[in-house]
Structure formats: C-alpha cells, structure tokens
Amino acid sequence: EAQVTQNPRYLITVTGKKLTVTCSQNMNHEYMSWYRQDPGLGLRQIYYSMNVEVTDKGDVPEGYKVSRKEKRNFPLILESPSPNQTSLYFCASKRVALGLGTGELFFGEGSRLTVL
Amino acid sequence: RKEVEQDPGPFNVPEGATVAFNCTYSNSASQSFFWYRQDCRKEPKLLMSVYSSGNEDGRFTAQLNRASQYISLLIRDSKLSDSATYLCAGGGADSWGKFQFGAGTQVVVTP
Numbered sequence: 146e147a148q149v150t151q152n153p154r155y156l157i158t159v160t161g162k163k164l165t166v167t168c169s170q171n172m173n174h175e176y177m178s179w180y181r182q183d184p185g186l187g188l189r190q191i192y193y194s195m196n197v198e199v200t201d202k203g204d205v206p207e208g209y210k211v212s213r214k215e216k217r218n219f220p221l222i223l224e225s226p227s228p229n230q231t232s233l234y235f236c237a238s239k240r241v242a243l244g245l246g247t248g249e250l251f252f253g254e255g256s257r258l259t260v261l
Numbered sequence: 262r263k264e265v266e267q268d269p270g271p272f273n274v275p276e277g278a279t280v281a282f283n284c285t286y287s288n289s290a291s292q293s294f295f296w297y298r299q300d301c302r303k304e305p306k307l308l309m310s311v312y313s314s315g316n317e318d319g320r321f322t323a324q325l326n327r328a329s330q331y332i333s334l335l336i337r338d339s340k341l342s343d344s345a346t347y348l349c350a351g352g353g354a355d356s357w358g359k360f361q362f363g364a365g366t367q368v369v370v371t372p
Contacts, residue, residue, distance in 0.1 A: 176358065178358070178360070180362070182302075185269075185364060186364060187263075187265075187348065187362050187364030187365055188305070189362075190359060190360060190361070193358045193359065194358075195358055201358060203359060233302060235305070249295075249307040250297075250305075250360065252304035252305050253304060254304050255303070255304055
C-alpha cells in the first residue's frame with residue numbers, strides 16, 4: 146500500500162530534550178516536505194526537499210532541522226524543543242512531474258507533539 | 262498577511278443544497294492550485310487540482326480567477342459526508358517546492 150509513515154504519532158516531551166520525528170514514504174517520490182498545523186493558522190511549511198541531499202527552508206524553519214540522506218526518509222529534528230513547537234506535524238511527499246507544482250501531495254497521518 | 266486566505270466558516274449547509282466558497286492568494290506568481298479535504302485533524306487528502314479552464318469532478322467544481330487572484334470550490338447536492346474542512350493550496354511562486362495552504366473553510370452539512 147502506498148503510504149507516508151510518520152513516527153511517533155503522539156509525543157509529550159519537555160523543553161530542551163532533543164527529538165526526531167521520522168517520515169518514510171514507499172512511493173519513490175523525489176519531493177518531501179514537513180508542515181505544522183496550528184488552530185487558525187492552517188498548514189505552514191517548515192522544510193522541503195526536492196531530492197536526496199537537497200533541502201530548503203519553508204516559511205517557518207526556525208528551531209527545526211531536516212536531512213535527506215535517502216530518498217524514502219525525511220526526518221524532522223527538534224534540537225531543543227520549546228513549548229511554541231507544540232503542534233500537529235505532517236510529512237508529505239509527491240512525485241516530481243514535468244511542469245511546475247503538479248502532482249498530488251500525499252500526507253502522513255500526522256504527529257501530535259506536546260512540549261512542556 | 263498570509264499568502265493564501267480563506268473564510269474559516271463554518272458554512273452550515275442543508276443536505277442537498279449547493280455551497281460555494283473562495284480562497285484568495287496574494288502572490289500573483291503562484292503557478293498551481295489545489296483543494297484538499299481534511300477531516301477532524303486527520304491528514305489532508307487531495308480533492309482536486311484547479312486548472313485555468315476550471316474543472317469538475319462529480320458534484321465538485323473548481324475555478325481559478327487569475328485576474329482577481331482567487332480560486333473557488335462549489336459543491337452541489339451536498340451530502341452529510343461532505344462535512345469537513347476544505348483547504349486551498351497554492352504553489353510554484355518563489356519556488357515550485359513551496360506550497361502555501363490556507364487555514365481552511367469548515368463545511369457542516371445538516372440533515
């Protein structure tokens with residue numbers, strides 16, 4: 146089954162304790178991206194990756210790191226989480242089609258993170 | 262100002278009625294547009310892409326108005342199962358890798 150898998154799905158942690166949210170896709174998609182979703186603000190893009198070893202900042206990259214060492218994986222790293230990073234996080238991937246911005250974004254089920 | 266803005270609603274719609282709502286975008290360089298459906302904090306799922314000529318998929322019709330910088334979604338013959346939050350998305354402006362989403366429009370279809 147084609148899917149984007151995120152782990153953990155739920156996490157409660159404390160300020161300053163480094164954590165990683167993993168994201169893996171089995172569709173051989175070149176493009177992957179991370180979003181956070183907060184009430185009233187919608188989905189905001191954190192980082193995206195066009196392909197292996199190519200990553201770029203989205204609109205809200207502060208406090209996050211990513212890496213893309215393999216095509217299927219795109220982990221999100223919070224080196225020193227803070228309470229304002231409490232949010233619902235989604236990973237997404239898509240095929241890179243000819244032409245700009247085409248192709249469906251497939252989302253993972255989301256990771257609900259609480260930072261105390 | 263957000264690059265993509267939507268009326269949050271909720272739009273309360275009787276079953277069988279038609280509902281329509283818009284989404285405005287501020288970056289005229291945006292290249293592609295989409296409507297996604299999201300149920301109760303689950304993952305968004307693509308409803309339809311939006312093409313310049315407008316497109317229809319069953320009871321759903323999407324339109325793009327580049328002159329006024331908005332996209333629209335119309336739902337005909339609303340079903341109870343259409344109750345959801347509808348997110349519009351635009352991409353390919355500064356970089357085709359960047360996609361901006363609106364905060365969503367909530368639709369509630371009532372019996």
